[in-house]
Amino acid sequence: xxxxxxxxxxxxxxxxxxxxxxxxxxxxxxxxxxxxxxxxxxxxxxxxxxxxxxxxxxxxxxxxxxxxxxxxxxxxxxxxxxxxxxxxxxxxxxxxxxxxxxxxxxxxxxxxxxxxxxxxxxxxxxxxxxxxxxxxxxxxxxxxxxxxxxxxxxxxxxxxxxxxxxxxxxxxxxxxxxxxxxxxxxxxxxxxxxxxxxxxxxxxxxxxxxxxxxxxxxxxxxxxxxxxxxxxxxxxxxxxxxxxxxxxxxxxxxxxxxxxxxxxxxxxxxxxxxxxxxxxxxxxxxxxxxxxxxxxxxxxxxxxxxxxxxxxxxxxxxxxxxxxxxxxxxxxxxxxxxxxxxxxxxxxxxxxxxxxxxxxxxxxxxxxxxxxxxxxxxxxxxxxxxxxxxxxxxxxxxxxxxxxxxxxxxxxxxxxxxxxxxxxxxxxxxxxxxxxxxxxxxxxxxxxxxxxxxxxxxxxxxxxxxxxxxxxxxxxxxxxxxxxxxxxxxxxxxxxxxxxxxxxxxxxxxxxxxxxxxxxxxxxxxxxxxxxxxxxxxxxxxxxxxxxxxxxxxxxxxxxxxxxxxxxxxxxxxxxxxxxxxxxxxxxxxxxxxxxxxxxxxxxxxxxxxxxxxxxxxxxxxxxxxxxxxxxxxxxxxxxxxxxxxxxxxxxxxxxxxxxxxxxxxxxxxxxxxxxxxxxxxxxxxxxxxxxxxxxxxxxxxxxxxxxxxxxxxxxxxxxxxxxxxxxxxxxxxxxxxxxxxxxxxxxxxxxxxxxxxxxxxxx
Amino acid sequence: xxxxxxxxxxxxxxxxxxxxxxxxxxxxxxxxxxxxxxxxxxxxxxxxxxxxxxxxxxxxxxxxxxxxxxxxxxxxxxxxxxxxxxxxxxxxxxxxxxxxxxxxxxxxxxxxxxxxxxxxxxxxxxxxxxxxxxxxxxxxxxxxxxxxxxxxxxxxxxxxxxxxxxxxxxxxxxxxxxxxxxxxxx
Numbered sequence: 025x026x027x028x029x030x031x032x033x034x035x036x037x038x039x040x041x042x043x044x045x046x047x048x049x050x051x052x053x054x055x056x057x058x059x060x061x062x063x064x065x066x067x068x069x070x071x072x073x074x075x076x077x078x079x080x081x082x083x084x085x086x087x088x089x090x091x092x093x094x095x096x097x098x099x100x101x102x103x104x105x106x107x108x109x110x111x112x113x114x115x116x117x118x119x120x121x122x123x124x125x126x127x128x129x130x131x132x133x134x135x136x137x138x139x140x141x142x143x144x145x146x147x148x149x150x151x152x153x154x155x156x157x158x159x160x161x162x163x164x165x166x167x168x169x170x171x172x173x174x175x176x177x178x179x180x181x182x183x184x185x186x187x188x189x190x191x192x193x194x195x196x197x198x199x200x201x202x203x204x205x206x207x208x209x210x211x212x213x214x215x216x217x218x219x220x221x222x223x224x225x226x227x228x229x230x231x232x233x234x235x236x237x238x239x240x241x242x243x244x245x246x247x248x249x250x251x252x253x254x255x256x257x258x259x260x261x262x263x264x265x266x267x268x269x270x271x272x273x274x275x276x277x278x279x280x281x282x283x284x285x286x287x288x289x290x291x292x293x294x295x296x297x298x299x300x301x302x303x304x305x306x307x308x309x310x311x312x313x314x315x316x317x318x319x320x321x322x323x324x325x326x327x328x329x330x331x332x333x334x335x336x337x338x339x340x341x342x343x344x345x346x347x348x349x350x351x352x353x354x355x356x357x358x359x360x361x362x363x364x365x366x367x368x369x370x371x372x373x374x375x376x377x378x379x380x381x382x383x384x385x386x387x388x389x390x391x392x393x394x395x396x397x398x399x400x401x402x403x404x405x406x407x408x409x410x411x412x413x414x415x416x417x418x419x420x421x422x423x424x425x426x427x428x429x430x431x432x433x434x435x436x437x438x439x440x441x442x443x444x445x446x447x448x449x450x451x452x453x454x455x456x457x458x459x460x461x462x463x464x465x466x467x468x469x470x471x472x473x474x475x476x477x478x479x480x481x482x483x484x485x486x487x488x489x490x491x492x493x494x495x496x497x498x499x500x501x502x503x504x505x506x507x508x509x510x511x512x513x514x515x516x517x518x519x520x521x522x523x524x525x526x527x528x529x530x531x532x533x534x535x536x537x538x539x540x541x542x543x544x545x546x547x548x549x550x551x552x553x554x555x556x557x558x559x560x561x562x563x564x565x566x567x568x569x570x571x572x573x574x575x576x577x578x579x580x581x582x583x584x585x586x587x588x589x590x591x592x593x594x595x596x597x598x599x600x601x602x603x604x605x606x607x608x609x610x611x612x613x614x615x616x617x618x619x620x621x622x623x624x625x626x627x628x629x630x631x632x633x634x635x636x637x638x639x640x641x642x643x644x645x646x647x648x649x650x651x652x653x654x655x656x657x658x659x660x661x662x663x664x665x666x667x668x669x670x671x672x673x674x675x676x677x678x679x680x681x682x683x684x685x686x687x688x689x690x691x692x693x694x695x696x697x698x699x700x701x702x703x704x705x706x707x708x709x710x711x712x713x714x715x716x717x718x719x720x721x722x723x724x725x726x727x728x729x730x731x732x733x734x735x736x737x738x739x740x741x742x743x744x745x746x747x748x749x750x751x752x753x754x755x756x757x758x759x760x761x762x763x764x765x766x767x768x769x770x771x772x773x774x775x776x777x778x779x780x781x782x783x784x785x786x787x788x
Numbered sequence: 789x790x791x792x793x794x795x796x797x798x799x800x801x802x803x804x805x806x807x808x809x810x811x812x813x814x815x816x817x818x819x820x821x822x823x824x825x826x827x828x829x830x831x832x833x834x835x836x837x838x839x840x841x842x843x844x845x846x847x848x849x850x851x852x853x854x855x856x857x858x859x860x861x862x863x864x865x866x867x868x869x870x871x872x873x874x875x876x877x878x879x880x881x882x883x884x885x886x887x888x889x890x891x892x893x894x895x896x897x898x899x900x901x902x903x904x905x906x907x908x909x910x911x912x913x914x915x916x917x918x919x920x921x922x923x924x925x926x927x928x929x930x931x932x933x934x935x936x937x938x939x940x941x942x943x944x945x946x947x948x949x950x951x952x953x954x955x956x957x958x959x960x961x962x963x964x965x966x967x968x969x970x971x972x973x974x
Contacts, residue, residue, distance in 0.1 A: 027898040030932040034894075037910050037917070038819035038933075041828055046818060048832065049810045052839050053803065569803050583804075610804040624804065630793075653793060666793070693796075739800055782800065 029165055100242035101289040101296065106337055107245065108137050114203075117232040120210075124224035126151070131210055131229055132193070141170065141178070141198040147215055148191035154215075154223035164214035164225070170198050171209045192216055206233045243296075246288045248494055280304045281311060283368060283490040286350075294355040295496060296335065299366055301349040307375055312342050312349045314372035314485050321369070322355060325362025328515075330355055358496055367491040374483045377403045377433070381410060384474040389415045403482055406430050411459075418470060421463030422477070434480040435462040440471045511771035512731040512764075517753065520764075525774050531743060531765065532557050533788035534594070535750065536571050536580065539761065539781020552582065552784070554594075557750075559763065559778025565592070570611055570784060574618045575699075577787030581612035581621055589623055591637065603639020613654040616701075622654045622663065632665060634681070645679060646686070652677075656697025658722070664694055690724065695739060698746040703768075705740040705749060717751060719768045730766050740766070744788040752782035791855040798846035806843050813856060814839075817863045823929045824867035826918045834867045841866075860934055868926045890916045890928055 101107050116134040123129075126149045133144040145168070170178040180196035194216065201208060212227040214220065282302045289296035303311040313320060322330045337352035358364065379401050385393075392415065399410040406428040414421050419442070422435050436442065442464045534554055541551045541564060552568035555561060565571070568590075571582030580592040581602070588605035589612050592598065602612075602621060611624040619637060622645070624630040632645040632652050646652045646665070655664040655676060663679045678689040695707040695717065706718045717737040720727040731737040736754040738761065743750070747767060753775075754761040763779025766772070791812070797805030814835060821831035842849070842859065849858070893916055897909040917925055 028900075030894045030898060031934075033897045033910070033913065034823060034917075034929070034933040035816075035819060037914050038822045039815075040910065040914070041822055042815065042818050042831075043828075046815055046832075048814045048818075048836055048839070049807055052810060052836050052843075053807070055836065056803065056806075056840055056843055608804075608807065611802070630804075630808070653797070 027165070101245055101291075102135055102242055107289075107339070108242075113137050113242075114206075114233045114235055117234045120229050120231055122227065122229050123149075124227075127154075127215070127224055129212065129215075129227055129229060131231060134231060134233065136201050136233055138200055138203075141201050142195070143168075143170070143180075143198065143210070144193065144195045145210065146191060146193040150191050150215065150218070150223060154218050164218055164220045166214060166216050167212075168194070168196055169211045170201070170231075171211050172201065172205055173207060177211070201233070207231065208233070243289045243291050246290060246497070248285050248287055281371065281488055281490060283366065283492045285366060285492050285494045288494065288496065290497065291354075294357045295364075296337070296352060296354050297364075297366065297494075298337070298339070298350065298352050299492070301351070301368070301371065301490075303347050303373075308373045309376055309481060310342060310344055310374040310483075311347075311486075312372050313351060313368075314370055316351075319369040319371075320353075321365075321367045322353070323365040323367060324358065324360040325364070326360050327365075328360070330358065330364070332356065363493040363495040365491055365493050367489065369489060370485050370487045371490075372431075372483055373486040374481050376481045377479050379403050379479040380476055381479075382474050382476055383413055383420075385413070385415065385420075385470070387472070389470055391415060401479065403430070403433075403479065406482065406484070408433055408479075408482070415470060416463075417465050419463060419465035420470070420475075421461060423459070423461045425457060425459045427457045429484045430460075430482045431458045431485065432460045432483040433462070434482075435477050436480055437464065437466075437475055438478050439476060441467040510729040510731050511766060511768070512735060512737070512753070512773050514735055516773065517735055517764075517775070520773050520775050521777070524777075527557060527765065527774065527776065528748075530745075531748060531788070533577060533744075533786060534573065535559075535763070535779060535783060535787075536573060536582075536785040537562075537763070537779055537781045538784055539779070554580065555779065557779070557786075558776060559780065563597075572612055572614055572785040573787030574614050575616055576618055579618075580785075581614060583610040583612060583623070589621060602635065602637070604635045604642040609633075611653065613656075616657050616661070624653065632663075632679075645681070645684075655694040657701055658697065659701030664689060664697060666693060692724070696741055698742045699744055700746050703742070703746060705742065707738075707740070717749075717766075719749070728768050730768065737764075738782045739784065741783050741786040743786065750776075750783050750786050752779075754782075795846060795849055795855060798843065799849075803843070805846075806839065809842070809855065809859075810839055813859060816856075817860060820860050820863050820929060820933065821867040821870075823917060823933055824864060824925045825871045826925070830870055831867065834870050835863060838863045838866050857934070864926060864929055864934065871925075890920070890932075894932060 100113075102113065114136040116131065119133075120131040121128060128148050129145065130148075131143065131145045133142070135142045168180045170180075172178070178198040178201070180198060208231050210227070210229040210231060212229075214225050215223050215227075218225075280303065284300050284302065286298045286300055288298070301311055301313070316334055320332075320334075322332045324330050332353045332355050335352045335354050340350050340352050342349045355364070381397070381399050381401060383395070383397060385395065394415075395413045397410045397413060401408055401410065406426065408424050408426040408428075408430050411423045411425055414423075424433055424435075426433075533556075535557055536552065537555055537559075538552050541553075551564050551566075552571060553562045553564045555563070565580075565582060567584045568582040569584060571580055573580055573594075578594055580594060581589055582592065583589050583605075587601060588607060588609040589602040590599045591602050605623065605625075609623050609625050611630075613622045614620075615622065615634075620634055621637065622632055622634045625633050630652060631647055632654060633642060634645055635642040645663070653666045655666050657663055658678065661681065663681060664676055665679060667675050667677060674691065674693040675688060676690040676692065676694050677686040679686045690704075692704075692706045693708060694704050696705045697703070698705075702722060704720050704722065704724075706720060708716050708718065717730045717740050718727055719730065719740075730740075730749070730751075731753075738752040738754055740749040740751040742748070747769065749766040749768065751764055751766060752761045753764045761781050763776035763781075763783060765774040765776060791809065794805040794808040798809075817835045817838065818828075818831050821834040822828060825831045825834060838859065842862070849855075890913065893909060893913045897906060897913060900906045900909060917928060920928065
């Protein structure tokens with residue numbers, strides 16, 4: 025008999041206690057509209073990461089992953105697999121696809137080496153009706169196994185999930201397949217989250233493996249001679265955070281920290297760099313990256329910061345025995361010939377400590393009982409406070425804090441047998457103070473009498489510039505990014521802000537902007553407002569969620585969550601609901617003749633509807649079972665709309681309103697179409713999680729990137745003559761979003777600092 | 789059904805994107821929270837707060853990642869914070885402690901053939917979860933309900949997946965050094 029997954033049982037247990045007609049949306053929307061609006065708060069990113077990492081640390085203390093063995097000579101780098109040794113790699117001979125009852129299962133990739141078997145497969149065409157509503161019934165038991173010719177089966181370890189409207193892509197790792205085995209069968213008894221019996225089951229897909237073909241994607245690995253040019257790092261001085269006396273344990277000055285670049289994987293769009301942080305035995309027991317977003321920099325030959333992403337590659341991690349920490353980072357495309365510099369401002373060091381304190385829980389400690397020792401303990405020049413001790417489980421937890429740079433401390437009871445434990449790290453971002461703690465369980469329950477608890481070590485941030493250089497091979501044409509000639513970079517943006525220019529003659533009109541309600545408080549509530557192009561005469565529109573000006577600029581269509589689409593006559597300021605629309609309708613877009621409104625309707629699935637301004641002739645334009653958003657109109661009167669496909673993929677369709685037929689138009693995320701229907705503004709999510717904008721003609725030709733670097737350019741809107749774009753430029757460091765005018769032809773960028781927020785519509 | 793466009797809409801400040809996400813995920817999110825809080829009003833409050841927090845920080849969300857696991861991880865931690873704040877209970881020391889009884893009941897329920905017996909076991913499981921300290925409820929939810937694997941942990945953190953894994957690796961190694969424990973690598 026098939027077993028019920030534990031998750032389904034728990035789902036049923038919880039589901040018994042939750043009302044079936046649960047509807048949180050009204051409360052949530054009401055709270056948002058009363059309170060805070062959307063804004064970016066970049067610094068929270070790090071804080072939340074640190075805090076949550078601390079929690080995860082507490083839970084997963086025993087799930088210590090293996091650190092890879094020393095890396096030898098590599099054959100190459102395989103995407104999705106990592107570094108592989110020469111002669112060990114096999115791959116899927118050809119993608120395997122099977123379609124049954126409209127559902128297609130495709131094994132996209134299998135890579136086999138001596139360490140593991142990595143498999144990537146996808147499912148598409150799964151109808152909504154086949155997805156189990158787990159409130160009502162369990163989904164089927166999802167297992168994906170590999171059956172070898174001898175009948176043995178390899179069990180999967182999940183390694184990544186991506187879901188989209190009609191399918192998903194899952195990545196699994198399996199144990200290595202013996203080299204003599206050149207075939208296997210993928211077994212999927214039941215598709216992920218499918219209702220039993222609602223979709224084809226018992227999939228069996230034969231796979232064939234061959235030696236990795238010369239044409240396979242294998243990126244070359246460049247071994248970098250060791251040692252490379254270490255710019256700094258021989259002498260080390262322990263520099264505590266501001267506000268604390270300078271301190272240097274005697275051994276600090278003798279401890280050597282160094283940074284090396286070990287190898288580089290040359291990819292089409294940058295390099296994957298493997299670097300190692302080395303330390304001498306004393307005085308540190310561990311050294312590792314600290315807050316890499318702020319402390320780890322990659323500079324090109326011109327000293328410009330190059331965007332990177334830290335990657336979780338095999339072999340990366342701290343290796344205490346070898347006194348080294350390996351990390352891997354993927355660079356943005358390298359545009360400038362010359363050396364790259366990898367620079368560290370500071371690292372996290374763990375220093376052995378010798379301190380202890382006595383804690384007396386009394387004769388009869390109770391579960392949950394809390395003591396507040398209030399002890400202050402000096403460790404060298406630093407101090408920590410023992411704030412509280414709590415009895416829970418079969419042990420104690422200790423809460424501590426410090427304002428002298430300590431961000432964690434190890435507390436143990438050496439006198440009794442401890443079976444488990446954890447520690448949490450604090451963050452120095454909270455006004456120089458950090459809170460941290462440790463806890464443990466005793467094997468035989470809490471011991472009687474006073475306990476002597478030892479503080480075995482502390483972790484502190486250690487300011488120590490380290491840098492290393494490496495000159496990549498000559499930059500090839502394929503490494504040049506499309507935005508090499510972008511109009512806007514962080515440098516040109518700063519320069520433009522420093523040299524205010526007037527708005528060009530002929531550009532004026534009204535702008536619908538989403539930004540701070542109080543212009544003097546950019547961190548306060550946000551809302552929708554009409555303003556002049558320079559940001560003056562701002563008029564908030566209460567309750568508005570989005571909106572667009574009519575082509576003649578005389579009216580504004582906007583939506584309210586609770587009552588659908590409204591039309592405002594800008595000459596009088598009076599608004600009236602658009603007949604035929606109601607709760608939940610949103611995203612109005614005017615037809616070019618100003619007579620009709622296209623809008624979205626639906627929950628979860630957003631179809632397109634159109635209605636005349638008098639509420640007549642309401643009709644549904646699309647019913648694709650996915651989310652469809654209007655993007656703009658072409659000169660022939662056809663409507664472009666975006667449909668999200670797989671994650672990171674968008675398909676744009678062109679809808680002929682007369683015939684009702686849609687045809688694929690583009691695969692890029694089109695943000696807006698110029699008023700003459702001849703040019704596109706394309707929003708794209710670039711490397712390093714940055715939104716960028718490009719313009720092109722309808723065929724995608726004559727593409728020009730408007731921005732590069734760390735700035736986000738949001739929601740571009742065209743001027744009436746199609747010569748300018750008005751967009752919000754968001755500085756990811758400060759979080760501020762200011763308006764800016766772009767001329768794609770001349771690359772002029774003119775900040776409009778009075779416009780705060782993103783641009784929804786522009787009427788001239 | 790598609791989260792990506794909903795999140796893109798949110799990134800552009802469109803609250804309609806949030807409505808879509810609420811409609812899709814509120815039920816599972818409340819059940820997730822309930823398994824930790826064990827009180828339904830608190831679970832709803834946790835989920836409301838989580839959606840609002842996501843709304844405020846949607847600009848930072850990497851839409852290449854699946855929303856559901858990311859959000860449920862956020863909910864489960866928020867639920868833990870909420871229940872600890874409410875009960876002022878302390879941090880449990882061992883995520884594995886006292887889970888044995890629950891595991892046994894789950895195993896029984898997984899192969900039960902009679903509906904009546906299944907209902908009885910569900911009640912017993914409900915009681916068993918309620919008897920656990922909050923941190924152990926968290927562990928149970930992570931392990932048996934959300935079926936979290938370590939690779940999914942990245943989805944719980946608001947940073948690029950590689951960075952998250954990196955943080956975990958580092959934190960664990962540092963912890964071992966901190967405590968002076970010489971555990972073998974597993």
